[in-house]
Each structure stands twice: as C-alpha cells, then as structure tokens.
Amino acid sequence: MERKEGLLQQIGFDNQKAQYHVINLIESFRAMNSTLELDEVLKKIMHFALNIVETAEAGYIQMYDEPSDKLIIKAYVGFNKNISLFKVNIGESITGKVFRDGCVRLITTRKEIYESMGDLSKENFDCIDKAHYKNEHIKSILSVPVSFGTKRIGVMTLHCFDVEDGLSETDILLLQSFASQAAIALHNANLHTEVQKTLDEVTHLSQRLKETNAMLEKRTDIHNLLTGLSVQKKGLSVIILEMNKLMDIDFVYADYLEGTIVPKRDKNLAKSLDDLFFLFTNKTKAAYVSICDKAQNDYYIYPIRSGSIFLGCLIAEGSSPLSQIDSLIIEQGAPILSLEIMKLRSQTEIMYKKTYETYQQFLKIKNPQQAEIAAKELGIHHHYFLQTALIELDGNVDLHSLENDALLLLTHLKEKITVENSLLFSYNNKITFFSSTRNVVHEDYFTEVIESSIKWWNEQFTVIARGGISTGYYHFGQAEENHLKAEKALLHLKKQKKKGIVHYRNIGISSLFLHHPPEEIDSFLRETFSRLWTGQEKNDELLHTLFTYIQNNRSMNSTAKELHIHANTLYHRIKKIEDILGMDFNNYEDYLKIQLAVYLYNTFLVH
Incomplete structure (x- = not known):
C-alpha cells in the first residue's frame, strides 16, 4: 500500500515536472517569436535554453558563416567575452562534428570531453x-544541431560544471524541441533582417536617386x-561673371596667350601667372x-x-574642397x-x-x-x-600645340616691338617680322628684341625657338630676296639642330650647301676622309689631329700646343x-678640299 502511494506521488511529481517543462517551452516559443530583431532573438534563445535545461550553467549558440566556412559565436550566457573569439571549422572538435553530422552529442565525463576536443586548434x-x-x-556538455528544414544553420551547446550527471537524456529531448523552434525564430529573424536591409538599400537608393535627379536638373539648368x-554672343567676360554669380566662391580666368585675368582682382596672382602657366601647360586635371x-x-x-x-586656367583662392554645386x-x-x-x-x-597670304603675294610682286x-x-x-x-x-x-606656342611668343614680341611701319604675325608654327625703316639704326634694336625674346622662350619652355634674320637696302619689288635670306639663316640653324638666332650675313659659305641633301654631304665627307674615317682608335687620333691643324689655319705651333705634343711629332702625323x-x-x-670637308663636318654633322 505504501509502495503504491509512493509510486503515485512519484508519478504526480513527474507529471508536474513535465507540465512545468511544457509551460516553459511554450513560454520560450512565445518570447522568441515576439521580436524579429536577430540579436534580440539570439539573446532570448540562450536565456530560455538555460531555463529549460536547469542543470546547465553556461551555453552559447554558433551560426554557420558562409564566407569564412566556420561556426561563429552569435550569443552566449555564463561565459566572458573570450568566447566570442571561438571559431571552429566544420568537423572540428565537438560542435564542428555536431554541425557536420547533424547528430546530438551528450558527453558526461571530463576525460571524454577533452578527448573529443583533441583536434581543436590551440x-x-x-x-x-x-x-x-x-x-x-x-x-558534462550537451550540443545539438540547429536546423531549419533540411538546412543546418548552427549549433547550440550547454555546459555543466558543478553537478555530476547534470545533463541527461531528458535534456536532449527538451533541447532538441527547443532548438527546432529556435531555428524557426532565427529563420524569421534572418528574413526580417534581409528584408530590412533590402528596404534600407532601396530607401538609400531612392534618396540617392532624388539627389542625382536634382543634380541632373541643376546641371541642365546651368x-x-x-x-x-554663348549662343547670344555675350562674350567670354559675361560668361565668367555669370559663373561667378552662381558659385559659392569667387574665381577668375587667366588667359595663357594674353597673360590677362578676368575679372581683375588679385594683383599678387598676376605676378605669379607665368609660374602657374608653366606648372599647368601639360596638365589636364585640377x-x-x-x-x-x-x-x-x-x-x-x-x-x-x-x-x-x-x-x-580657372583660379579660385583657398585650399578648401569645392562644394558639389561649384x-x-x-x-x-x-x-x-x-x-x-x-x-576668338x-x-x-x-x-x-x-x-x-597677302604678305606672300606681296613678296612675289616684282x-x-x-x-x-x-x-x-x-x-x-x-x-x-x-x-x-x-x-x-x-x-x-x-x-596645334606648336601653333598655340607661336601665338604665345607672338604676344610676348608684340609687347616689346612697338615701332610703326612693321608687320608681325604668326602662321602655323612660324612668326614673321617684316619692317621697312629710313636707316639702319633700328636694325640693332629689332635684333636685340628678337634675340632676347627667343632666349627668354628657350629658358622657359621645352619647345625650341630659333630665328633667322636678314637686313639690307630695299627697293619695291625686291622684298622676296631679303625674305629668302632670312629663310636660309633659319634653315642653317635647323640643319645644325641649334636654337637661338643667326643673321644671314654670319652663316658664310653655309648658304651654298643649305639645300644639299644630307646624304650628298655625307658622301663627300666619306670620300674625302677615306681611310681615316674608320672609327679605329689610331685613326681617330689622326682625324682629330687633322681637324685641329685645319682649324688653326695650318699653324704648326698652335696645333702642337693645343694637342699637347711636340712639333716634330705633329710634323710626322701630318705627313x-x-x-x-x-x-x-x-x-x-x-688643301681647299680638306678645309671644306672639315667645315662641312663641323657645320652639318656635329651637333
């Protein structure tokens, strides 16, 4: 009778306990599904997991992270923050195998737990x-897979430290039931997160689209x-002033050819224009x-x-980044x-x-x-x-760039040459200056201005400037002859690949050879120098001796002194x-032939 009453009491206790677990599970299901925020759902899952399995003292839930192919801690109870660094590979240690195999693992001895963790990284x-x-x-440790349908999404693990046999087979059933519902809650929360993320992206894109449309409208209006x-031919200054009205900052336009600033504001900037132009001549970006x-x-x-x-250049003072509208x-x-x-x-x-064209026609008139x-x-x-x-x-x-450079040099010359009765213009990459005066007084003046301008240019720019000048007494119908002499002087410099300026009267007998093909001059030199022109060290010495001898007008003393040799040695070399x-x-x-050969070599081949 007493045994029967004890059995009935035990059954009543078990029924109460089962009823408690059911109520606890239902309450946990309701709580988990009361929110769709993923972090909140994870926290509630771990909180109720420890309520349901009363003997567990700590636990964590790991979710599968596809990019890293690892199980990552997403929520934990009873551990410190070091647990968040715990990341295992699929098949690694206890939880990695639970996820891989989809099987529950309950381990109830410390020895077996550490043996199961044998492949865990340090x-x-x-x-x-x-x-x-x-x-x-x-x-003891209890680890169960968390799956939504046939897809495993994570692992839930509970730890027991103080109680022997603290985690039991009954806890497996409870935790598996709980894990099934937790998976649903996590799936819903993930869906909500994805939807919210998509909604945020759509909202952001919509806002960006509005802003872009507004800027496009503004762009079109501007x-x-x-x-x-421009169509109304209001001119450059009006367009620049209108742009200034629209912008938050003031700016000016600095013209490369004219060296002017519109509108005129900053005197200090005007002093630095040449340096700015030098910096930005070849640049395309601000x-x-x-x-x-x-x-x-x-x-x-x-x-x-x-x-x-x-x-x-458009130039604005300051170092602050430009606004979007500017x-x-x-x-x-x-x-x-x-x-x-x-x-313009x-x-x-x-x-x-x-x-x-008018000037060319003028030259042809006799x-x-x-x-x-x-x-x-x-x-x-x-x-x-x-x-x-x-x-x-x-x-x-x-x-086109050479034409632009010619216009710039022309502007510089116009600032220097102010004498009337002269013509100054550019065409393609050439500048022509033509002047008729009463006497030769202006010759030195013009020559000095042109020479200093070309020197200034060659010091400032990589594009080479060279010039040829011719002067003489003039009668109408004879201008072409003077022009052709200037062309020959220019060609003389060009053939020598030199820069600067030369007067026709100073090119000497070179004028006779300017239109000879280089191949013809080279052939004459090879024929004249014959076996001396071999490139061998010995003959190079003789060739150098010959050139020095001719350039010293056959003076034995001057040649020997320049070559640092005795006069007798020079005599034997010449022979x-x-x-x-x-x-x-x-x-x-x-002698005339060898003298001419040396001259042509130095003039047309040595640069």
Whole structure:
C-alpha cells in the first residue's frame, strides 16, 4: 500500500515536472517569436535554453558563416567575452562534428570531453579555456544541431560544471524541441533582417536617386544658361561673371596667350601667372597649389584646354574642397569657356592667315608700283632699309600645340616691338617680322628684341625657338630676296639642330650647301676622309689631329700646343695623314678640299 502511494506521488511529481517543462517551452516559443530583431532573438534563445535545461550553467549558440566556412559565436550566457573569439571549422572538435553530422552529442565525463576536443586548434582551445573560470571542473556538455528544414544553420551547446550527471537524456529531448523552434525564430529573424536591409538599400537608393535627379536638373539648368549666353554672343567676360554669380566662391580666368585675368582682382596672382602657366601647360586635371611670396597664398587651379592646346586656367583662392554645386558649375562651364576662347582664337587665326597670304603675294610682286600698293595694304610705307626675321618653333608636340606656342611668343614680341611701319604675325608654327625703316639704326634694336625674346622662350619652355634674320637696302619689288635670306639663316640653324638666332650675313659659305641633301654631304665627307674615317682608335687620333691643324689655319705651333705634343711629332702625323689620304696640303686644291670637308663636318654633322 505504501509502495503504491509512493509510486503515485512519484508519478504526480513527474507529471508536474513535465507540465512545468511544457509551460516553459511554450513560454520560450512565445518570447522568441515576439521580436524579429536577430540579436534580440539570439539573446532570448540562450536565456530560455538555460531555463529549460536547469542543470546547465553556461551555453552559447554558433551560426554557420558562409564566407569564412566556420561556426561563429552569435550569443552566449555564463561565459566572458573570450568566447566570442571561438571559431571552429566544420568537423572540428565537438560542435564542428555536431554541425557536420547533424547528430546530438551528450558527453558526461571530463576525460571524454577533452578527448573529443583533441583536434581543436590551440587558438580555439585558449579561447574556450579562458572563457569560463570553472572550465577545469567541467562535468558534462550537451550540443545539438540547429536546423531549419533540411538546412543546418548552427549549433547550440550547454555546459555543466558543478553537478555530476547534470545533463541527461531528458535534456536532449527538451533541447532538441527547443532548438527546432529556435531555428524557426532565427529563420524569421534572418528574413526580417534581409528584408530590412533590402528596404534600407532601396530607401538609400531612392534618396540617392532624388539627389542625382536634382543634380541632373541643376546641371541642365546651368548648361542651358551658359550655352544660351554663348549662343547670344555675350562674350567670354559675361560668361565668367555669370559663373561667378552662381558659385559659392569667387574665381577668375587667366588667359595663357594674353597673360590677362578676368575679372581683375588679385594683383599678387598676376605676378605669379607665368609660374602657374608653366606648372599647368601639360596638365589636364585640377590641383591645389601654394604660392609663397611675402605670404603664402593657396589656390585651386582648373586648366582649360581644347584637346592638346592649353588655353588658360580657372583660379579660385583657398585650399578648401569645392562644394558639389561649384564643381558642377566648373564642369559645365569649362567646355563653354573653351569654345568661346577658340572662337576668338579662330578669328585671330583667320586674320593672320589673310595677312600671311597677302604678305606672300606681296613678296612675289616684282613691279615697283604694284609692290608699293601691296605694301600699303600691309601697313608698310616705302623706306630704304629692310629687315626680315623668321622665327620657328620646333618640338615633340603636335602642330596645334606648336601653333598655340607661336601665338604665345607672338604676344610676348608684340609687347616689346612697338615701332610703326612693321608687320608681325604668326602662321602655323612660324612668326614673321617684316619692317621697312629710313636707316639702319633700328636694325640693332629689332635684333636685340628678337634675340632676347627667343632666349627668354628657350629658358622657359621645352619647345625650341630659333630665328633667322636678314637686313639690307630695299627697293619695291625686291622684298622676296631679303625674305629668302632670312629663310636660309633659319634653315642653317635647323640643319645644325641649334636654337637661338643667326643673321644671314654670319652663316658664310653655309648658304651654298643649305639645300644639299644630307646624304650628298655625307658622301663627300666619306670620300674625302677615306681611310681615316674608320672609327679605329689610331685613326681617330689622326682625324682629330687633322681637324685641329685645319682649324688653326695650318699653324704648326698652335696645333702642337693645343694637342699637347711636340712639333716634330705633329710634323710626322701630318705627313702620315697626307700619305693615307693621298693629298698634299701645300697643293691649293687639296688643301681647299680638306678645309671644306672639315667645315662641312663641323657645320652639318656635329651637333
């Protein structure tokens, strides 16, 4: 009877306990599903997991991370923050195998627990060992897979430290039931997170789209406004002033050719234009620069170009980044400014082309009366002294860039040459100066101005400037002869690949050979020097001796002194050279031939 009553009491106790577990499970299900925030769901799962399995003292849930292919701690109870560093590979240690196999693992002895962790990396072992101060007293571990349908998404693990046989088979059933519901809650929370993320992205994109549309509308308005001013032929200054009104900052346009600033504001900036132009001639992107004079001034520089041609710069004072609207205005305004500048440039080029054609026609006229009429059309009145200068720009750039450089040098010359009755223009990569004066007084003045301008240019730029000058007494109908002499002087420098300036009267007998093909001159030199021109060390010494001897006008003493040898040694060398070449330098024709060969070598082959 007593046994029966005890059995009934035990059954009643078990029923109460089962009822408690059911209520606890239901309450946990309700709580887990009361929120869709993933972090909150994870925290609730771990909180209720320890409520359901009362003997467990600590636990954590790991979720599978696809990018790293590892199980990552997402929530924990009863551990310190070291547990968050615990990341295991699939199949590694206890939880890695539970995830891989999809099977529950209940381990109830410390020895078996540590044996099951035998393949755990040292890094992971240190993390788990430091995560709970009672790890050395661990008694049992229960680890169950968390799956949604057939897809495993994680592992839930509980630890028991103090109670022997603290985790039991009953706990497995409870935790498996709980894990099934937890998986549903996690799936829902993940869906919510993904939906929320997508919604945030859509909202962000929508906002960006609104902002982009607003900027596009603003861009169109700015473009239409500035284009309208261009179509209405309001001019460069009006467009620049209108851009200034639209922008938050003030800026100016610095013209490369004219060296002017619109609108005129900063006097200190005007002093630094040459340096700024030098920095940005070959640049295509904007940049910030600092100019240090008495004080430091910072500027934002935006180069204006038309293809390879540098036109000038938009310049704003300060080093702060431009606002979006200011960047937009410059972006839209720069091409329109470029177009306006090129319109002005085209008009100038058309004018210079007409001047060039008229000048060429004038040169061809031989009739004095007709030549006088043509000269007056060019603004040239009859005087008795004539000066012609031709300046050519040469470099590793395209023709358009050379034309632009020629216009820049022309502007510089116009500032220097103020005498009336002269003609100054550029065409392609050449500048022509033509002047008729009463006497030779102005010759030195013009020559000095042109020479100093070419020197200034060659010191500032990589493109080479060279010039040829011719002067002489003039009668109408004879201008072409003087022009051709200037061309020959220029060709003389070009053939020598030299820069600078030379007068026709100073090129000497080179004028006779300017139009000879280089191959023809080279053939004459090879024939003359014969076996001396072999490149061998011994004959190179003889060749050098010969050149020094001829350049010293056959003076034995001067030659020996320059070569640092005895006069007798020089005498024997000269005799040897004569024998090799089959010449006698006392013979007029032989000496003239070798003298001419040395001159041509130094003039046309040595650069």
